[in-house]
Amino acid sequence: MKLKLPKLLIKKSSEGKDKDVIDSVVDVEPVKPIVSPERLRLSVVRGDAKLLETYALYEPWAYAYITEDLATGTVNYVVYEIGLTPQEESVYKNIVDYIMWELEPPKIPIEDVREYISRFARRAIRLFQLRLGRTPGLSWSKIGYYIERNIIGYGPIDPLMRDPNIEDISCNGPGIPVYVWHRRYEYLPTSVVFRTSQELDEFVVKLAHLAGKHISVAYPVLDAIIPGGHRVAATFQKEISTKGSTFTIRKFKEDPITIVDLVNYGTISPEIAAYFWLAMDFKMTTLILGVTGAGKTSTLNALANLLRPTYKIVTIEDTPELRLPQENWVQLTGRPSYLVSGVSEIKLYDLVKISLRYRPDVVIVGEVRGEEAYVLFQAIATGHSGITTLHAEDIDAAVKRLTSPPMNIPNTYIPLVNMALVIKRVTKLDETGRPRPVRRVTNIWEIEDYGKYKELASWDPVRDRFKVNLKESLIVERVARMKGLDIGEVIEDIIKRKSIIDYLVATGRRSYKEIATYVYNYYHKPSEVLKEIGFKEG
């Protein structure tokens, strides 16, 4: 049955990104079930491990088993995939060889190279089916799964990419388990391991090619977005990471976290959401603080979704993570410098400068780290509104960072920021008494002056509640002054907005498009919306 096909690399006739993608996807690693189901079952039956939960990742091929090692208490994430029989493996290898041999780069540039390859792979499988005729005991769909996983998918980490509970996937070197950050268990070692440095190097190169970028000994770092919007950072070989190549993938949620999700998760309260909605409407500037992976970008995105639809918004990021429903939105992203002549680096600093030419109402910088902060503050000083995130644990640490090199913001500029919130990962016990990680906006400050910060709200860890003091809010007072209203009237506006958010939460309207409709209607036909949600004046 074994077809003799010469092992040949893809024909290198066309240049450019498409060819790179094709080159990279044909580096196929061998197929092995990552952990045998017997071993897993035995350890559970023997009583060495306890099965905490199991769920399908891709039915009927891949499953997650979360186990606790009873001796050490370590929780493990075991990927179980249905393995191929020797006969299926041989057919699989022949099909892969065939694809490598026959797949040609597209003649004309195409939108979706992966779809192009996928179509070719499906044709190849059909061709082999016809050629081999009756094949009792052989599962073509299983072979199809492995072809999809290794050629178009993410190879050994493909099952992890399919798990919506996983936020981050990281590999710290060859021979070390791949770690994931799981919504319910935090960091977990998995049964996925890149066994050799070559396997891992090839995988990192594949990631770079998928992003249309480059990683090599000469340029051993990668910060990019791969198809599907996932953010990848990687290093190559031992150039800068002592154990060998590394990567970390922050998985992109197809469906962004919205303000309704944040309320449902208990991250913020509807009242706090309404307060920011009003404040941003009056062009107040917000700083979102937190440590790595705390949820800063998600909070920024959810809040920015509430911006007035007529505002001109310019966002500036290193890698495009933000997703807004507003049409009057320009999304700018930086470009790293490659060691290729003629390609110059475009920094966030350059982008913030250019953004002002777009006459924005709001400038959003994904994260400030360097000299771009100074230009952003100048933009705010000249009447633009700004929203940005900063890696800091609280307001004091944030101001210290802002006023020190390389940001060097003068102390007198600090009150240009009106509000700061900090988001944290904290632990909460679930119904079974097990600690679960959750996110909470633990503090909100209003900035009066350098060194003078007033706490508007804080989170009470014992009762898992937010304490908000709108009556003494500087922002409420300021908005009242700007609009010639009294404080009670501004608070009434916040209450109306809160009622809309409550309504969206209660009716399960959580998508960013649905939220956008209500935000839009609140400006265009407020009385109709308030009637729809059953808001009672007074």
Ligand SMILES: Nc1ncnc2c1ncn2[C@@H]1O[C@H](COP(=O)(O)OP(=O)(O)OP(=O)(O)O)[C@@H](O)[C@H]1O
């Ligand atoms: N409030 C939340 N509740 C549950 N999950 C959240 C919440 N906020 C963010 N996440 C998830 O946490 C992960 C990290 O979120 P995000 O990218 O917003 O963090 P970040 O602080 O911006 O990280 P970084 O420091 O790497 O930029 C994402 O997978 C996101 O889906």
Ligand SMILES: [Mg+2]
């Ligand atoms: Mg971020």
